[in-house]
Amino acid sequence: MRLRQALAAAALLGLTVAAGPARAETATIAYQTVVEPSKVPQARGEYEKATGAKIDWRKFDSGAEVVAAIASGAVDIGYLGSSPLAAAASRELPVETFYIAGLIGESEALVVRNGAGIRGPQDLIGKKVAVPFVSTTHYSLLAALKHWGIDPRKVEILxxxxxxxxxxxxxxxxxxxxxxxxxxxxxxxxxxxxTTSAEVARWGAPTFDAWIVRKDFAKKHPAIVEGFTRVTGKAYADYLKDPAAWGAKSPEAAEIARITGARQDEVPALLRGYEFPTLAGQASASFLGGGAAGGTAKAIAETSAFLKEQGKIDRVLPDYAPYVTPVFVEKAAAGH
Structure with missing residues:
Protein backbone atom coordinates (compact mmCIF):
# COMPACT_ATOMS: atom_id res chain seq x y z
CA MET A 1 0.00 0.00 0.00
CA ARG A 2 2.84 2.38 0.85
CA LEU A 3 4.47 1.52 -2.48
CA ARG A 4 1.29 2.43 -4.32
CA GLN A 5 1.13 5.74 -2.45
CA ALA A 6 4.74 6.46 -3.35
CA LEU A 7 4.14 5.67 -7.00
CA ALA A 8 1.04 7.88 -7.03
CA ALA A 9 2.92 10.74 -5.42
CA ALA A 10 5.82 10.31 -7.83
CA ALA A 11 3.46 10.36 -10.75
CA LEU A 12 1.82 13.53 -9.46
CA LEU A 13 5.12 15.30 -8.94
CA GLY A 14 6.67 14.16 -12.19
CA LEU A 15 3.52 13.86 -14.28
CA THR A 16 5.05 11.70 -16.97
CA VAL A 17 2.18 11.60 -19.45
CA ALA A 18 1.48 8.60 -21.60
CA ALA A 19 -0.59 9.10 -24.71
CA GLY A 20 -2.64 5.96 -24.09
CA PRO A 21 -4.32 3.95 -26.82
CA ALA A 22 -7.69 4.98 -28.21
CA ARG A 23 -10.45 2.78 -26.88
CA ALA A 24 -13.57 3.34 -28.97
CA GLU A 25 -16.82 2.99 -27.04
CA THR A 26 -14.90 2.33 -23.82
CA ALA A 27 -14.29 4.71 -20.93
CA THR A 28 -12.33 4.23 -17.73
CA ILE A 29 -13.72 6.53 -15.05
CA ALA A 30 -12.14 7.33 -11.69
CA TYR A 31 -14.62 8.11 -8.92
CA GLN A 32 -14.26 8.85 -5.23
CA THR A 33 -16.51 8.10 -2.27
CA VAL A 34 -17.89 11.64 -2.06
CA VAL A 35 -21.61 11.83 -1.31
CA GLU A 36 -23.15 13.66 -4.29
CA PRO A 37 -26.09 13.12 -6.70
CA SER A 38 -24.25 11.50 -9.61
CA LYS A 39 -23.74 8.36 -7.52
CA VAL A 40 -27.41 7.54 -8.23
CA PRO A 41 -27.10 7.19 -12.04
CA GLN A 42 -23.78 5.42 -11.47
CA ALA A 43 -25.54 2.84 -9.32
CA ARG A 44 -28.37 2.46 -11.85
CA GLY A 45 -26.16 2.02 -14.92
CA GLU A 46 -27.52 5.17 -16.55
CA TYR A 47 -24.13 6.38 -17.75
CA GLU A 48 -23.65 3.25 -19.81
CA LYS A 49 -27.11 3.66 -21.39
CA ALA A 50 -26.62 7.34 -22.22
CA THR A 51 -23.12 7.03 -23.66
CA GLY A 52 -23.40 3.65 -25.33
CA ALA A 53 -19.98 2.93 -23.89
CA LYS A 54 -18.63 0.17 -21.74
CA ILE A 55 -17.55 1.91 -18.54
CA ASP A 56 -14.85 0.63 -16.23
CA TRP A 57 -15.55 2.36 -12.89
CA ARG A 58 -12.48 2.56 -10.65
CA LYS A 59 -12.61 3.78 -7.05
CA PHE A 60 -9.83 6.05 -5.79
CA ASP A 61 -9.21 7.39 -2.29
CA SER A 62 -7.71 10.76 -3.20
CA GLY A 63 -7.40 13.30 -5.97
CA ALA A 64 -3.64 12.78 -6.09
CA GLU A 65 -4.22 9.14 -7.04
CA VAL A 66 -6.76 10.20 -9.69
CA VAL A 67 -4.25 12.64 -11.21
CA ALA A 68 -1.53 9.99 -11.28
CA ALA A 69 -3.87 7.54 -13.03
CA ILE A 70 -4.95 10.09 -15.62
CA ALA A 71 -1.33 11.14 -16.18
CA SER A 72 -0.35 7.54 -16.91
CA GLY A 73 -3.20 7.11 -19.38
CA ALA A 74 -4.93 4.51 -17.19
CA VAL A 75 -8.02 6.69 -16.68
CA ASP A 76 -9.99 8.83 -19.16
CA ILE A 77 -12.37 10.77 -16.90
CA GLY A 78 -11.85 11.50 -13.23
CA TYR A 79 -13.43 13.12 -10.16
CA LEU A 80 -11.15 15.25 -8.01
CA GLY A 81 -10.96 18.37 -5.89
CA SER A 82 -9.75 21.84 -6.80
CA SER A 83 -6.37 21.46 -5.09
CA PRO A 84 -5.16 18.37 -7.02
CA LEU A 85 -6.73 19.91 -10.13
CA ALA A 86 -4.62 23.06 -9.65
CA ALA A 87 -1.49 20.97 -9.09
CA ALA A 88 -2.18 18.96 -12.27
CA ALA A 89 -2.89 22.02 -14.40
CA SER A 90 0.19 23.83 -13.07
CA ARG A 91 2.27 20.92 -14.36
CA GLU A 92 0.46 21.10 -17.70
CA LEU A 93 -1.25 17.73 -17.58
CA PRO A 94 -3.39 17.59 -20.77
CA VAL A 95 -6.83 17.65 -19.14
CA GLU A 96 -9.98 19.78 -19.23
CA THR A 97 -12.41 20.53 -16.42
CA PHE A 98 -15.83 19.93 -17.95
CA TYR A 99 -18.21 19.81 -14.97
CA ILE A 100 -18.19 21.47 -11.54
CA ALA A 101 -19.59 18.82 -9.21
CA GLY A 102 -20.06 20.99 -6.16
CA LEU A 103 -18.76 23.79 -3.98
CA ILE A 104 -17.50 22.19 -0.78
CA GLY A 105 -19.01 23.25 2.53
CA GLU A 106 -19.50 21.24 5.69
CA SER A 107 -18.91 17.95 3.85
CA GLU A 108 -15.20 18.31 4.67
CA ALA A 109 -14.02 19.13 8.18
CA LEU A 110 -11.10 19.24 10.59
CA VAL A 111 -11.95 16.99 13.54
CA VAL A 112 -9.95 16.72 16.77
CA ARG A 113 -9.98 13.50 18.75
CA ASN A 114 -11.65 13.57 22.16
CA GLY A 115 -8.95 13.30 24.80
CA ALA A 116 -6.19 14.70 22.57
CA GLY A 117 -6.10 17.93 24.54
CA ILE A 118 -7.03 20.18 21.60
CA ARG A 119 -9.46 22.87 22.74
CA GLY A 120 -8.59 25.48 20.14
CA PRO A 121 -6.46 26.05 17.03
CA GLN A 122 -3.25 26.85 18.95
CA ASP A 123 -3.42 23.44 20.62
CA LEU A 124 -2.69 21.86 17.22
CA ILE A 125 0.96 22.82 17.63
CA GLY A 126 3.01 19.68 18.22
CA LYS A 127 0.03 17.40 17.46
CA LYS A 128 -0.34 14.73 14.77
CA VAL A 129 -2.83 15.86 12.13
CA ALA A 130 -3.64 13.50 9.24
CA VAL A 131 -4.79 14.57 5.79
CA PRO A 132 -4.50 13.20 2.24
CA PHE A 133 -1.75 15.29 0.64
CA VAL A 134 -2.56 17.45 -2.41
CA SER A 135 -6.30 17.14 -1.68
CA THR A 136 -8.91 19.81 -1.05
CA THR A 137 -8.71 19.03 2.67
CA HIS A 138 -4.92 19.47 2.59
CA TYR A 139 -5.40 22.87 0.95
CA SER A 140 -8.10 23.79 3.49
CA LEU A 141 -5.93 22.66 6.42
CA LEU A 142 -3.01 24.82 5.25
CA ALA A 143 -5.37 27.75 4.66
CA ALA A 144 -6.86 27.33 8.15
CA LEU A 145 -3.42 27.21 9.77
CA LYS A 146 -2.47 30.38 7.89
CA HIS A 147 -5.69 32.06 9.06
CA TRP A 148 -4.91 31.10 12.66
CA GLY A 149 -1.32 32.29 12.36
CA ILE A 150 0.14 28.81 12.92
CA ASP A 151 3.33 27.76 11.17
CA PRO A 152 2.51 24.37 9.54
CA ARG A 153 6.04 23.22 10.37
CA LYS A 154 5.04 23.30 14.04
CA VAL A 155 2.28 20.75 13.36
CA GLU A 156 3.08 17.11 12.54
CA ILE A 157 1.06 16.79 9.34
CA LEU A 158 0.80 13.19 8.17
CA THR A 195 -13.63 23.93 11.53
CA THR A 196 -15.24 23.05 8.21
CA SER A 197 -14.49 23.92 4.60
CA ALA A 198 -17.54 26.20 4.62
CA GLU A 199 -15.85 28.33 7.26
CA VAL A 200 -12.46 28.15 5.51
CA ALA A 201 -14.19 29.35 2.32
CA ARG A 202 -15.46 32.40 4.23
CA TRP A 203 -11.84 33.05 5.23
CA GLY A 204 -10.97 33.32 1.54
CA ALA A 205 -10.00 29.79 0.54
CA PRO A 206 -13.00 28.11 -1.16
CA THR A 207 -12.73 24.60 -2.58
CA PHE A 208 -14.76 22.61 -5.08
CA ASP A 209 -14.96 19.19 -6.71
CA ALA A 210 -14.94 18.67 -10.47
CA TRP A 211 -14.96 16.16 -13.29
CA ILE A 212 -11.99 16.32 -15.67
CA VAL A 213 -11.25 14.49 -18.91
CA ARG A 214 -8.06 13.78 -20.83
CA LYS A 215 -8.00 16.08 -23.85
CA ASP A 216 -7.13 13.26 -26.24
CA PHE A 217 -10.09 11.20 -25.04
CA ALA A 218 -12.48 14.18 -25.30
CA LYS A 219 -11.31 14.86 -28.84
CA LYS A 220 -11.75 11.25 -29.96
CA HIS A 221 -14.97 10.52 -28.05
CA PRO A 222 -16.92 13.78 -27.60
CA ALA A 223 -20.26 11.96 -27.61
CA ILE A 224 -19.25 9.93 -24.57
CA VAL A 225 -18.23 13.04 -22.63
CA GLU A 226 -21.41 14.86 -23.67
CA GLY A 227 -23.60 11.91 -22.63
CA PHE A 228 -21.75 11.66 -19.33
CA THR A 229 -22.32 15.38 -18.75
CA ARG A 230 -26.01 15.13 -19.59
CA VAL A 231 -26.62 12.29 -17.11
CA THR A 232 -24.65 14.09 -14.40
CA GLY A 233 -26.60 17.31 -14.93
CA LYS A 234 -29.92 15.47 -14.75
CA ALA A 235 -28.95 13.82 -11.46
CA TYR A 236 -28.13 17.20 -9.93
CA ALA A 237 -31.35 18.72 -11.31
CA ASP A 238 -33.40 15.86 -9.84
CA TYR A 239 -31.85 16.48 -6.42
CA LEU A 240 -32.18 20.27 -6.55
CA LYS A 241 -35.81 20.02 -7.66
CA ASP A 242 -36.78 18.25 -4.42
CA PRO A 243 -33.99 17.60 -1.89
CA ALA A 244 -36.52 16.33 0.64
CA ALA A 245 -37.37 13.43 -1.68
CA TRP A 246 -33.80 12.17 -1.20
CA GLY A 247 -34.44 11.45 2.46
CA ALA A 248 -32.73 8.82 4.60
CA LYS A 249 -35.18 6.08 3.56
CA SER A 250 -35.26 6.95 -0.14
CA PRO A 251 -33.91 4.69 -2.92
CA GLU A 252 -31.51 7.51 -3.83
CA ALA A 253 -29.99 7.57 -0.33
CA ALA A 254 -29.65 3.79 -0.39
CA GLU A 255 -27.86 3.85 -3.75
CA ILE A 256 -25.51 6.65 -2.69
CA ALA A 257 -24.69 4.78 0.54
CA ARG A 258 -23.97 1.58 -1.40
CA ILE A 259 -21.54 3.31 -3.78
CA THR A 260 -19.80 5.50 -1.19
CA GLY A 261 -19.85 3.45 2.01
CA ALA A 262 -21.50 6.32 3.91
CA ARG A 263 -24.26 5.58 6.39
CA GLN A 264 -27.62 5.82 4.66
CA ASP A 265 -29.19 7.88 7.43
CA GLU A 266 -26.42 10.48 7.06
CA VAL A 267 -26.73 10.90 3.29
CA PRO A 268 -29.27 13.79 3.35
CA ALA A 269 -27.10 15.86 5.71
CA LEU A 270 -23.99 15.11 3.66
CA LEU A 271 -25.71 16.25 0.47
CA ARG A 272 -26.55 19.51 2.21
CA GLY A 273 -22.81 19.97 2.82
CA TYR A 274 -22.37 20.98 -0.83
CA GLU A 275 -23.67 23.73 -3.10
CA PHE A 276 -24.50 22.11 -6.45
CA PRO A 277 -24.49 24.31 -9.58
CA THR A 278 -27.20 23.63 -12.16
CA LEU A 279 -26.33 22.35 -15.63
CA ALA A 280 -27.52 25.62 -17.16
CA GLY A 281 -25.36 27.63 -14.76
CA GLN A 282 -22.23 25.59 -15.44
CA ALA A 283 -21.46 27.41 -18.71
CA SER A 284 -21.70 30.87 -17.14
CA ALA A 285 -18.70 33.04 -16.33
CA SER A 286 -19.21 32.11 -12.68
CA PHE A 287 -18.11 28.57 -13.46
CA LEU A 288 -16.74 27.09 -16.71
CA GLY A 289 -17.34 30.03 -19.05
CA GLY A 290 -15.52 33.32 -19.30
CA GLY A 291 -12.09 32.07 -20.35
CA ALA A 292 -9.24 33.17 -18.12
CA ALA A 293 -11.58 35.56 -16.31
CA GLY A 294 -14.12 32.82 -15.59
CA GLY A 295 -14.79 31.62 -12.07
CA THR A 296 -13.19 28.18 -12.38
CA ALA A 297 -10.06 29.35 -14.23
CA LYS A 298 -9.57 32.11 -11.64
CA ALA A 299 -10.12 29.69 -8.76
CA ILE A 300 -7.55 27.28 -10.17
CA ALA A 301 -5.09 30.18 -10.55
CA GLU A 302 -5.66 31.36 -6.97
CA THR A 303 -5.33 27.83 -5.59
CA SER A 304 -2.13 27.34 -7.57
CA ALA A 305 -0.70 30.57 -6.18
CA PHE A 306 -1.41 29.40 -2.64
CA LEU A 307 0.12 25.97 -3.31
CA LYS A 308 3.26 27.61 -4.69
CA GLU A 309 3.46 29.85 -1.63
CA GLN A 310 3.26 26.72 0.52
CA GLY A 311 5.99 25.02 -1.52
CA LYS A 312 3.65 22.31 -2.88
CA ILE A 313 4.15 23.17 -6.57
CA ASP A 314 7.04 24.81 -8.43
CA ARG A 315 5.27 27.36 -10.60
CA VAL A 316 2.04 29.09 -11.52
CA LEU A 317 0.91 29.35 -15.13
CA PRO A 318 -0.08 32.73 -16.62
CA ASP A 319 -3.41 31.34 -17.88
CA TYR A 320 -5.53 28.40 -16.70
CA ALA A 321 -8.27 28.78 -19.32
CA PRO A 322 -6.86 25.85 -21.40
CA TYR A 323 -7.76 23.54 -18.50
CA VAL A 324 -11.43 24.53 -18.44
CA THR A 325 -14.08 23.97 -21.10
CA PRO A 326 -17.81 24.88 -21.20
CA VAL A 327 -18.33 22.95 -24.46
CA PHE A 328 -19.82 19.80 -22.98
CA VAL A 329 -22.18 21.47 -20.51
CA GLU A 330 -23.40 23.73 -23.34
CA LYS A 331 -24.08 20.73 -25.59
CA ALA A 332 -25.67 18.74 -22.77
CA ALA A 333 -27.95 21.66 -21.82
CA ALA A 334 -28.97 22.15 -25.46
CA GLY A 335 -29.80 18.44 -25.71
CA HIS A 336 -32.33 18.52 -22.88
Missing part, protein backbone atom coordinates in the same frame (compact mmCIF):
# COMPACT_ATOMS: atom_id res chain seq x y z
CA UNK A 159 -0.08 12.03 4.65
CA UNK A 160 -2.80 9.39 5.03
CA UNK A 161 -5.61 8.31 2.70
CA UNK A 162 -9.16 8.39 4.13
CA UNK A 163 -9.34 4.64 4.97
CA UNK A 164 -5.95 4.91 6.67
CA UNK A 165 -7.15 7.96 8.61
CA UNK A 166 -10.12 6.02 9.97
CA UNK A 167 -7.85 3.14 11.00
CA UNK A 168 -5.21 5.39 12.60
CA UNK A 169 -7.94 7.26 14.46
CA UNK A 170 -9.36 4.04 15.86
CA UNK A 171 -5.90 3.06 17.12
CA UNK A 172 -5.36 6.46 18.71
CA UNK A 173 -2.31 7.13 16.51
CA UNK A 174 -3.41 10.62 15.42
CA UNK A 175 -4.78 13.64 17.25
CA UNK A 176 -6.79 15.25 14.46
CA UNK A 177 -7.70 14.81 10.80
CA UNK A 178 -9.11 16.88 7.94
CA UNK A 179 -11.10 14.56 5.67
CA UNK A 180 -14.41 13.78 3.94
CA UNK A 181 -16.97 10.98 4.26
CA UNK A 182 -17.23 8.12 4.98
CA UNK A 183 -14.06 8.56 7.09
CA UNK A 184 -15.35 11.91 8.36
CA UNK A 185 -18.50 10.35 9.78
CA UNK A 186 -16.49 7.69 11.58
CA UNK A 187 -14.07 10.05 13.30
CA UNK A 188 -16.85 12.45 14.29
CA UNK A 189 -18.20 9.71 16.56
CA UNK A 190 -15.29 10.23 18.97
CA UNK A 191 -14.17 13.70 17.97
CA UNK A 192 -15.14 17.36 17.78
CA UNK A 193 -15.27 19.52 14.66
CA UNK A 194 -12.76 22.38 14.90
Missing amino acids: NLRPPEIAAAWARGDIDAAYVWDPALGKIKETGTVL
